[in-house]
Amino acid sequence: MHELRKDPLLGRWVAVVSDSKSPDDYRFPTEETKETSCVLCPGREEETPPEIVAVREGDKWWTRVIPNFRPILHVEGDLGRKGLGMYDKMNSVGANEIIIDSPEHNRQPEDMGVEQVLRIIRLYRDRVADLEKDQRLRYILIFKNSGKGAGAAYSHPHSEVMATPIIPKLIKEELDGAKQYYAYKERCIFCDIMREELRVGERVIFETRDFFIFSPFAPKFPFESWIVPKRHGCAFQDITDSEMEDLSLMLFTVLKKMRRVLGDSPYNYVIHTAPNRIPRRNHWHTLGDDFHWHIEIMPRLVMMSGFEWGSDFYVLTTSPEDAAKYLREA
Amino acid sequence: MHELRKDPLLGRWVAVVSDSKSPDDYRFPTEETKETSCVLCPGREEETPPEIVAVREGDKWWTRVIPNFRPILHVEGDLGRKGLGMYDKMNSVGANEIIIDSPEHNRQPEDMGVEQVLRIIRLYRDRVADLEKDQRLRYILIFKNSGKGAGAAYSHPHSEVMATPIIPKLIKEELDGAKQYYAYKERCIFCDIMREELRVGERVIFETRDFFIFSPFAPKFPFESWIVPKRHGCAFQDITDSEMEDLSLMLFTVLKKMRRVLGDSPYNYVIHTAPNRIPRRNHWHTLGDDFHWHIEIMPRLVMMSGFEWGSDFYVLTTSPEDAAKYLREA
Numbered sequence: 001m002h003e004l005r006k007d008p009l010l011g012r013w014v015a016v017v018s019d020s021k022s023p024d025d026y027r028f029p030t031e032e033t034k035e036t037s038c039v040l041c042p043g044r045e046e047e048t049p050p051e052i053v054a055v056r057e058g059d060k061w062w063t064r065v066i067p068n069f070r071p072i073l074h075v076e077g078d079l080g081r082k083g084l085g086m087y088d089k090m091n092s093v094g095a096n097e098i099i100i101d102s103p104e105h106n107r108q109p110e111d112m113g114v115e116q117v118l119r120i121i122r123l124y125r126d127r128v129a130d131l132e133k134d135q136r137l138r139y140i141l142i143f144k145n146s147g148k149g150a151g152a153a154y155s156h157p158h159s160e161v162m163a164t165p166i167i168p169k170l171i172k173e174e175l176d177g178a179k180q181y182y183a184y185k186e187r188c189i190f191c192d193i194m195r196e197e198l199r200v201g202e203r204v205i206f207e208t209r210d211f212f213i214f215s216p217f218a219p220k221f222p223f224e225s226w227i228v229p230k231r232h233g234c235a236f237q238d239i240t241d242s243e244m245e246d247l248s249l250m251l252f253t254v255l256k257k258m259r260r261v262l263g264d265s266p267y268n269y270v271i272h273t274a275p276n277r278i279p280r281r282n283h284w285h286t287l288g289d290d291f292h293w294h295i296e297i298m299p300r301l302v303m304m305s306g307f308e309w310g311s312d313f314y315v316l317t318t319s320p321e322d323a324a325k326y327l328r329e330a
Numbered sequence: 331m332h333e334l335r336k337d338p339l340l341g342r343w344v345a346v347v348s349d350s351k352s353p354d355d356y357r358f359p360t361e362e363t364k365e366t367s368c369v370l371c372p373g374r375e376e377e378t379p380p381e382i383v384a385v386r387e388g389d390k391w392w393t394r395v396i397p398n399f400r401p402i403l404h405v406e407g408d409l410g411r412k413g414l415g416m417y418d419k420m421n422s423v424g425a426n427e428i429i430i431d432s433p434e435h436n437r438q439p440e441d442m443g444v445e446q447v448l449r450i451i452r453l454y455r456d457r458v459a460d461l462e463k464d465q466r467l468r469y470i471l472i473f474k475n476s477g478k479g480a481g482a483a484y485s486h487p488h489s490e491v492m493a494t495p496i497i498p499k500l501i502k503e504e505l506d507g508a509k510q511y512y513a514y515k516e517r518c519i520f521c522d523i524m525r526e527e528l529r530v531g532e533r534v535i536f537e538t539r540d541f542f543i544f545s546p547f548a549p550k551f552p553f554e555s556w557i558v559p560k561r562h563g564c565a566f567q568d569i570t571d572s573e574m575e576d577l578s579l580m581l582f583t584v585l586k587k588m589r590r591v592l593g594d595s596p597y598n599y600v601i602h603t604a605p606n607r608i609p610r611r612n613h614w615h616t617l618g619d620d621f622h623w624h625i626e627i628m629p630r631l632v633m634m635s636g637f638e639w640g641s642d643f644y645v646l647t648t649s650p651e652d653a654a655k656y657l658r659e660a
Contacts, residue, residue: 005548009507009519014548014644020652021552023591026631072645086526087547143636151635160637168641177339189339196416217417218335218344220639222351261353270640298639301356305481306473306598307490309550309628311498314344315402322350 002072002092004166012169015072015092039069040100040156052097053126055119062119064100065127068160071096079136079165093136095163099123101144102157108146109157110255118248120159124271125244128237131163132276139167139275142236147266150300167275174272175291182290190292191232203324205254210246213254215320215327222302222318223262225254225327227295234291236273254297257330262299269297332402332422334496342499345402345422369399370430370486382427383456385449392449394430395457398490401426409466409495423466425493429453431474432487438476439487440585448578450489454601455574458567461493462606469497469605472566477596480630497605504602505621512620520622521562533654535584540576543584545650545657552632552648553592555584555657557625564621566603584627587660592629599627 002017039047042061049067056062073094080091101109101120109116128140144159145152152158167175181189197203197214205213205225213227227250229243239247258267273293308314332347369377372391379397386392403424410421431439431450439446458470474489475482482488497505511519527533527544535543535555543557557580559573569577588597603623638644 007546007548008511008523010503011507012548012642012644014550014646016548016646016649018649020648022648023553023593023656025647026552027593027595085530086522141637141641143640145635145637149633151633151638162637162641162643164643168643170640170642173340173642177341181338192416193338200415216337218337218342218346220344222356223353263353263357265357268636268639270636272640296640298636303479303481305475306600306628307471307475307492308481309598310473310500310600310602310626311471311492312342312500312503313492313494313498314342316344316346317355318350318352319346319348326353 001074001077004090004092004164006088008087010169013164013166017072038105038154038156040098040154040158041105042103053123055123061103062116063102063123065123065161066098066100068096068098073162073164090165093165095131095134095137095161097127097161098154099127099159099161100156101159105156107157108255110252114248114252117252118245121244121248121251124159125237125239127161128273131161132237134163136165137163137276139164139171140273141168141171141270143268143270145266145268147264147300150266150268152266171272171275175275178290178292188232188290188292190228190294194228194230202321205257205324205327208246208250208253210243211250213250215324217320219316219320220314221298221300222316223258223299223323223327224320225258225297225323227251227254227297228292229294232292234274234288234293236271236293251295254327257327258297258299260330261326262301266300267298268300269295271295331404331407334420334422336418338417340499343494343496347402368435368484368486370428370484370488371435372433383453385453391433392446393432393453395453395491396428396430398426398428403492403494405464420495423495425461425464425467425491427457427491428484429457429489429491430486431489435486437487438585440582444578444582447582448575451574451578451581454489455567455569457491458603461491462567464493466495467493467606469494469501470603471498471501471600473598473600475596475598477594477630480596480598482596501602501605505605508620508622518562518620518622520558520624524558524560532651535587535654535657538576538580538583540573541580543580545654547650549646549650550644551628551630552646553588553629553653553657554650555588555627555653557581557584557627558622559624562622564604564618564623566601566623581625584657587657588627588629590660591656592631596630597628598630599625601625 002015004013004015006013052065054061054064073092073096075095077091077093079093109120124142131140140163142161178189194212203215210230211227212230213225216226274291332345334343334345336343382395384391384394403422403426405425407421407423409423439450454472461467461470471492508519524542533545540560541557542560543555546556604621
């Protein structure tokens with residue numbers, strides 16, 4: 001079985017697979033399946049792992065959720081936390097699912113209309129709400145890889161779900177950062193950022209009724225954009241029906257704008273929500289007050305070098321102000 | 331002028347250039363200079379920014395250090411730390427240099443012999459020792475990008491120096507992690523890791539008289555390898571002449587081994603040393619006791635996806651034990 005290991009210096013968890021790739025697997029990857037034989041396309045449903053849930057209309061499906069073909073995390077088993085000499089490890093318990101975003105291989109959900117984007121967002125919400133019931137799981141990460149340069153394993157439009165028994169390091173850092181700010185200011189940092197960005201204006205991309213999108217002041221990637229709900233809330237899965245409709249409109253619009261400005265460049269997006277098992281509706285100060293769920297969209301236009309990987313310091317070759325202007329005007 | 335900005339949530343600094351690239355600059359990059367006209371090759375010395383230092387023998391040079399053609403950080407000016415609304419920024423003060431590793435365009439230093447690797451390591455030491463005198467600079471990062479897939483801007487063998495007025499986030503995290511361990515154990519975590527790895531043996535790649543190289547227990551990249559000096563010390567620039575000779579032998583050997591195992595795959599390496607202005611020779615407990623300089627070598631075999639970028643959680647498709655075995659036996 002795969003295992004999870006903790007880096008003793010940084011406290012970062014990683015997954016180590018039990019069936020190692022050989023050096024040649026990286027140098028000479030096996031021929032990829034041709035576009036004509038995509039296993040995520042309609043007609044090959046029996047070749048995928050057993051479907052978890054789907055949105056159907058008659059005998060046609062609009063979206064499907066299936067377990068990953070080669071999952072890194074497995075639903076069975078206990079956590080099995082233990083030491084190994086001076087190190088720490090645990091079993092790779094969790095879930096690893098693929099959301100097929102569109103029945104059409106060559107058509108992105110946003111090209112199918114707002115309704116299709118809404119179907120996907122509803123599925124995101126349902127998967128988080130379902131998986132958070134599992135007491136062993138601490139975090140549920142929804143993300144999308146679009147394009148080979150963004151690490152996509154399939155060219156068919158899809159998103160992924162990773163439910164982990166630990167809180168990933170970057171999430172923990174965001175929670176800690178937001179908590180520190182709250183301790184100092186007694187206000188949510190995301191609510192403050194939203195107010196500041198609206199006051200200044202130059203990094204705002206646009207607004208809808210319930211959501212706000214902007215270029216962050218100091219992001220990692222050129223053209224990185226964050227979607228933030230106007231109503232304060234730490235958990236994505238608490239989104240209302242009417243907010244989901246509004247979010248579909250926003251995501252639909254920004255993905256179209258990005259394509260107009262950046263062409264078919266690869267991109268990722270990720271939903272950052274609160275960890276599981278957080279008392280969200282407590283009267284006392286809890287995480288619910290200081291964290292604010294959001295979506296980070298990361299166009300993958302530049303190749304990171306040893307500088308970025310060796311320091312976690314990034315060079316923005318397009319300023320957030322200029323990026324926002326291009327996207328606003330698109 | 332470019333500026334440095336601080337992410338208010340994570341405390342991470344980034345550099346924002348003043349002359350933004352347009353979206354088309356990413357989509358349709360300008361034709362690259364042909365191999366026959368490399369500006370880092372001998373014969374075109376007058377076209378580079380004025381040389382900082384070089385290793386010469388007669389009228390032939392072995393290595394040259396020049397300022398970056400388009401530096402992100404500039405030597406002139408004061409730090410200019412200031413607030414901007416709720417955000418923080420400062421001037422992009424620092425240094426950004428290119429070390430030309432070899433006079434030969436198509437020959438890596440390790441193919442020229444141990445002597446050439448030693449010339450480069452001496453230059454690394456000299457640049458750090460020189461730049462650390464500048465009181466405005468807090469950190470000096472030496473790194474190498476080899477291959478386009480590792481973010482290399484030139485195909486000519488080269489390394490880079492980035493001297494920054496802040497401590498980059500990843501370095502700060504390593505310092506903090508090592509300090510926490512020291513506070514708990516009263517021992518250096520790197521010294522402990524070295525002892526543990528020698529005891530277990532399965533992640534050891536090899537040893538020389540003064541250095542040790544192994545696959546870390548929970549790294550970011552498959553085949554990532556760390557070189558650690560056996561003598562405890564926090565600052566790379568305190569390396570002795572005899573240790574530099576031994577390090578050349580180690581670096582020469584491991585780069586050869588990596589090529590035998592991974593072919594011409596792109597890679598980065600980075601030297602993690604203590605920040606500047608640290609009282610290194612104090613009697614009381616100082617950073618000198620808990621940090622331990624080292625070199626991290628990162629082969630770039632896999633494309634990172636939204637999962638890694640959105641969570642700082644990594645999937646190792648080759649276990650560190652198997653990676654060490656391949657490299658040990660190469």
